[in-house]
Amino acid sequence: xxxxxxxxxxxxxxxxxxxxxxxxxxxxxxxxxxxxxxxxxxxxxxxxxxxxxxxxxxxxxxxxxxxxxxxxxxxxxxxxxxxxxxxxxxxxxxxxxxxxxxxxxxxxxxxxxxxxxxxxxxxxxxxxxxxxxxxxxxxxxxxxxxxxxxxxxxxxxxxxxxxxxxxxxxxxxxxxxxxxxxxxxxxxxxxxxxxxxxxxxxxxxxxxxxxxxxxxxxxxxxxxxxxxxxxxxxxxxxxxxxxxxxxxxxxxxxxxxxxxxxxxxxxxxxxxxxxxxxxxxxxxxxxxxxxxxxxxxxxxxxxxxxxxxxxxxxxxxxxxxxxxxxxxxxxxxxxxxxxxxxxxxxxxxxxxxxxxxxxxxxxxxxxxxxxxxxxxxxxxxxxxxxxxxxxxxxxxxxxxxxxxxxxxxxxxxxxxxxxxxxxxxxxxxxxxxxxxxxxxxxxxxxxxxxxxxxxxxxxxxxxxxxxxxxxxxxxxxxxxxxxxxxxxxxxxxxxxxxxxxxxxxxxxxxxxxxxxxxxxxxxxxxxxxxxxxxxxxxxxxxxxxxxxxxxxxxxxxxxxxxxxxxxxxxxxxxxxxxxxxxxxxxxxxxxxxxxxxxxx
Numbered sequence: 120x121x122x123x124x125x126x127x128x129x130x131x132x133x134x135x136x137x138x139x140x141x142x143x144x145x146x147x148x149x150x151x152x153x154x155x156x157x158x159x160x161x162x163x164x165x166x167x168x169x170x171x172x173x174x175x176x177x178x179x180x181x182x183x184x185x186x187x188x189x190x191x192x193x194x195x196x197x198x199x200x201x202x203x204x205x206x207x208x209x210x211x212x213x214x215x216x217x218x219x220x221x222x223x224x225x226x227x228x229x230x231x232x233x234x235x236x237x238x239x240x241x242x243x244x245x246x247x248x249x250x251x252x253x254x255x256x257x258x259x260x261x262x263x264x265x266x267x268x269x270x271x272x273x274x275x276x277x278x279x280x281x282x283x284x285x286x287x288x289x290x291x292x293x294x295x296x297x298x299x300x301x302x303x304x305x306x307x308x309x310x311x312x313x314x315x316x317x318x319x320x321x322x323x324x325x326x327x328x329x330x331x332x333x334x335x336x337x338x339x340x341x342x343x344x345x346x347x348x349x350x351x352x353x354x355x356x357x358x359x360x361x362x363x364x365x366x367x368x369x370x371x372x373x374x375x376x377x378x379x380x381x382x383x384x385x386x387x388x389x390x391x392x393x394x395x396x397x398x399x400x401x402x403x404x405x406x407x408x409x410x411x412x413x414x415x416x417x418x419x420x421x422x423x424x425x426x427x428x429x430x431x432x433x434x435x436x437x438x439x440x441x442x443x444x445x446x447x448x449x450x451x452x453x454x455x456x457x458x459x460x461x462x463x464x465x466x467x468x469x470x471x472x473x474x475x476x477x478x479x480x481x482x483x484x485x486x487x488x489x490x491x492x493x494x495x496x497x498x499x500x501x502x503x504x505x506x507x508x509x510x511x512x513x514x515x516x517x518x519x520x521x522x523x524x525x526x527x528x529x530x531x532x533x534x535x536x537x538x539x540x541x542x543x544x545x546x547x548x549x550x551x552x553x554x555x556x557x558x559x560x561x562x563x564x565x566x567x568x569x570x571x572x573x574x575x576x577x578x579x580x581x582x583x584x585x586x587x588x589x590x591x592x593x594x595x596x597x598x599x600x601x602x603x604x605x606x607x608x609x610x611x612x613x614x615x616x617x618x619x620x621x622x623x624x625x626x627x628x629x630x631x632x633x634x635x636x637x638x639x640x641x642x643x644x645x646x647x648x649x650x651x652x653x654x655x656x657x658x659x660x661x662x663x664x665x666x667x668x669x670x671x672x673x674x675x676x677x678x679x680x681x682x683x684x685x686x687x688x689x690x691x692x693x694x695x696x697x698x699x700x701x702x703x704x705x706x707x708x709x710x711x712x713x714x715x716x717x718x719x
Contacts (some may be wrong), residue, residue, distance in 0.1 A: 120373040121302045122187060125331070126245075127194040129237055130219035131227035131591060135249040139219065139292075140178075140195045140285035146289060147180040147191070149361060164556045175205045175317060177375055178362035184297045191296060192375040195232075196317075203451045204418045204470055206233055212316045212375060215243040215300030217292065218271065222250045225263055225562060226270065228533045228593040234270065242545065243300045245279070246271050247292055252282040255414045303373030306334025311396030313337065313378070314412045318388050319447045324355055324379040324516035326388045326446060327364070329445045333412060334369045335396060338380060347389050351397060355379040385442040391448035418450035420468025421526065421596065422575050423496045423511040424475050425456060425618070426482075427464035429489035434463050440486035441465060444478060451478065459617045461491055466511065472575045493618050497571050500524040500599045513606045513620035516691055523622070525570050525602040532565040532582070534590035538562060541585040548581070549573040550624065568597060572622070605631055610653040611643065616624035632662035640664040 128136045144150045180191040194209040210216070216237045220230055237244060246267050254260055260280065268275045279295060281288030306312065317329035330337075330674045337343065337357055344351045356379035358366040370376040382388060393412045430436045438455075445451045452468030462682045469475040473513050474497060499510050502522040510516060516523075529549075534542060536558075542565060545551065554567045569578075574594060605628055609619040632654040639652045647669055654662040 123190045123192065123302055123373045124215070124296050124300045124612050125192045125194075125213040125303060125373070125375055125627065126215040126217065126296055126300055127196050127206075127213050128217045128219055129196055129206060129233040130249075131221070131224070131229040132197075132234075134219050134221040134227070134230070135283045136195060136219055139217075139247075139249060139281070139289065141175075142283055142286050142289040143180060143191075143193060143204065144178070144362070145494065146286075146293065147182050149178065175209050177317075177360045178422060179359045179365075179375065182293055182297065186295060189297050190374070191293070194375070202234065203236070204671075205227075205234060208316045210237055210240040210242060212314060213242065214303060215245065215253075217296075217298065218244050218246045218267075219249050220247070220263065220267060222248050222254045222260060222263060224589075224591075225560060226266055226533065227591040228531050229591065230272075231531065231533075232593040244271055245292065245295050245299060246273060246277070247279045247281050247288075249281055249283055251280045251287065253287050262560060291303045300606050303333075308334035308410070309333035310398075311341070311343075311394075312410060312412070313394045315388070315390055315394060317394050317447070318390055320385065320443050321379070324496065325381040325383050326379075326385065326570065328378050328380060328388060328394065329360075329375075329392060330370075330378055331375050332370055332372050334372060336369055337394075337396060338369045339367075342397045343378070343380075344392050344407070345388070346393045346395060346411050348387060348392075349407065350382070350387050352380050352382055355381040385446040388446065413639055418452075418470060419596070420450065420452045420470060421497060421571055422469045422471060422475055423466055423498070424469065425458070425464055425466050425493040425512075426479075427458060427461035427491045429491055431462050433488055436486070436490050437465070437482070437490065439564055440482055440488050441467070442485070444481060448478070450474070461618070468511075472579070494621060495575050497526050497575070499602075499622070513608075514617065516606055523602050523604055524599040525572060525622075526603065527568055527597045527600045528594045529573050529597050530569055530574070530592055530594045532567070532592045533559065533562050534565065534586050535561070536563045538586040538590060539565075542582070542590065545578075545581060545585060549576075549578055564576050570600075570602070571596070577681045607635070608655045609635060609639065610655060611639065612648070612649075612650045628656065629661055636662040636664040640666055645669045 130136050145152070175197065175498070176195045178193050180193065182189050182191050191215070194213060196206045196209045215398050218230070218234055218237070220226060234244070234410065244719070248263060248267065251260065264275050264278050267278055279288055279291050281292060283289070293376060297303065311332065312334040313330040313332045315328045315330055319327055330615045337354060339354055339357050341354045342351060343354060356366050357362055357370050357376065359370070359374070359376045365375070366376055370378070378394065380388065393410060395410050426437065426441070428434050441451070441453050445453060450470050454466045455463070456466045457463055467478070469478065472495065479492060482490055496511050496513075500523075501508050501510055501516060501520045502524065503517050503519050504521065505519070508517070532542065537718060539556070543554075546554070549569050550573055551569045557564045557566075560566075579592075582592060603625050604622045604626075605625055607621050607623055607628065609616045619635075636652050636654050643650065643666055645666055645668065649668045650666040652664040652666065653660045
């Protein structure tokens with residue numbers, strides 16, 4: 120174990136993690152030159168398109184340092200705040216981390232967030248300034264070097280200058296990994312024990328668990344047990360990521376690799392669970408929890424969206440696809456539900472807006488499922504006379520509620536100083552409060568609190584627009600605060616449209632109501648009867664639009680000398696018929712119209 124080094128790369132989004140990982144793979148000859156491609160560890164098509172890492176990717180590399188052979192186990196991690204749960208899992212499986220900072224952008228919001236998480240996990244941090252090939256002014260590099268040294272509490276000389284693009288300084292990083300990151304600590308159990316930090320599905324091998332072995336060893340054919348649900352199975356395959364799966368006969372203490380379980384039921388494997396070897400004849404199922412490894416927290420979804428298949432016949436396919444994604448992304452929380460218009464679907468919990476967008480796109484691309492989604496919502500705390508309850512949809516609001524409390528977050532914004540006024544212009548628009556500022560090197564750190572629902576609207580886009588893309592942000596959940604909001608309901612021809620109810624701040628509610636009414640009028644087709652569109656708060660109508668009935672042409676009586684009284688009689692008959700039809704009619708909103716209504 121003395122020659123094993125387990126580490127991850129942590130950084131803000133787009134600071135060059137994947138490019139640096141490419142250079143590691145080349146220098147260690149882990150991937151042949153003819154097979155090498157940019158962002159090699161980013162296997163999803165979406166990752167390559169967007170230039171961001173979405174899924175963590177482990178890889179085992181061999182490296183020679185001072186005439187000794189070392190095993191380097193890298194876990195490449197995402198940078199966006201929505202995928203911080205991926206980072207937290209990686210931190211529990213390693214002893215050290217490379218803190219990567221883009222020389223052109225400096226310390227960003229997620230740099231700080233990941234650094235504090237790594238420090239809390241007591242990892243050895245190796246600070247690296249990347250993309251030095253893009254900097255002409257050496258003074259800028261030295262200023263950034265001082266900032267990072269102060270943040271990490273190291274000497275300036277310990278910070279490595281590198282370029283993932285040109286390869287400059289990359290061998291220095293590899294040497295620092297070997298010389299500074301400690302080897303894995305010996306376990307205290309004689310039997311095999313491992314932590315599941317990720318998993319994915321294989322049609323032939325079943326669920327494959329990505330593991331870090333903390334004690335003992337696991338061999339092909341061993342019996343293992345999953346502590347959380349006491350499921351016992353036999354190992355079908357065991358091996359390493361090189362970076363593709365490479366079967367072996369055994370995986371030992373301190374190593375990172377995989378274990379094929381043969382289990383097909385995606386609900387039986389839980390990321391963060393502990394696997395225990397169960398080969399002893401006298402193995403006891405009692406007190407299994409005593410062997411569980413600590414350090415993992417259950418992810419808490421903050422954004423909820425309902426997914427419905429575009430074609431009702433695709434329901435089973437959608438269900439299976441979500442289960443497969445859930446296996447690979449344990450932060451998803453999935454619950455079946457029913458909608459009067461859209462039929463059967465699922466309410467899904469996400470860690471943020473980007474998390475939702477990526478999941479929706481993966482369903483479409485990887486599983487060929489077209490979906491309709493509802494408005495993103497958050498968890499509200501509702502105070503009633505009977506106590507309190509939590510809801511994720513306005514339709515769930517009880518009639519006897521007294522107060523609505525909304526989730527509040529603390530937002531950290533890192534921006535060049537000259538954009539302070541532009542950011543302050545967003546103050547009222549996003550209901551920000553408690554703003555404080557602090558100088559951070561050449562940048563400004565802005566701390567503020569705001570409702571989570573404001574963040575998932577278009578805060579990201581507007582912040583980038585206001586700062587020309589130079590600002591970055593991260594956030595953390597603070598708790599709940601009494602909200603001055605009300606529920607809007609949409610009625611067409613006297614019937615409420617399920618799924619269209621929304622919460623809005625009282626100061627903006629009339630403006631939003633008018634917008635919704637106008638949009639409905641433009642989207643809904645004319646019927647044989649008039650349709651009144653009413654947007655209500657409780658029983659009070661605050662916005663209204665009317666769609667007139669289709670008129671039936673009665674012929675041109677006057678031109679050919681026809682009797683006008685005959686025309687009037689027909690009009691009156693038609694009017695009576697429409698009144699009767701109106702009292703009996705029920706508006707049917709097609710899924711495609713509903714889909715348009717849900718667009719911003």
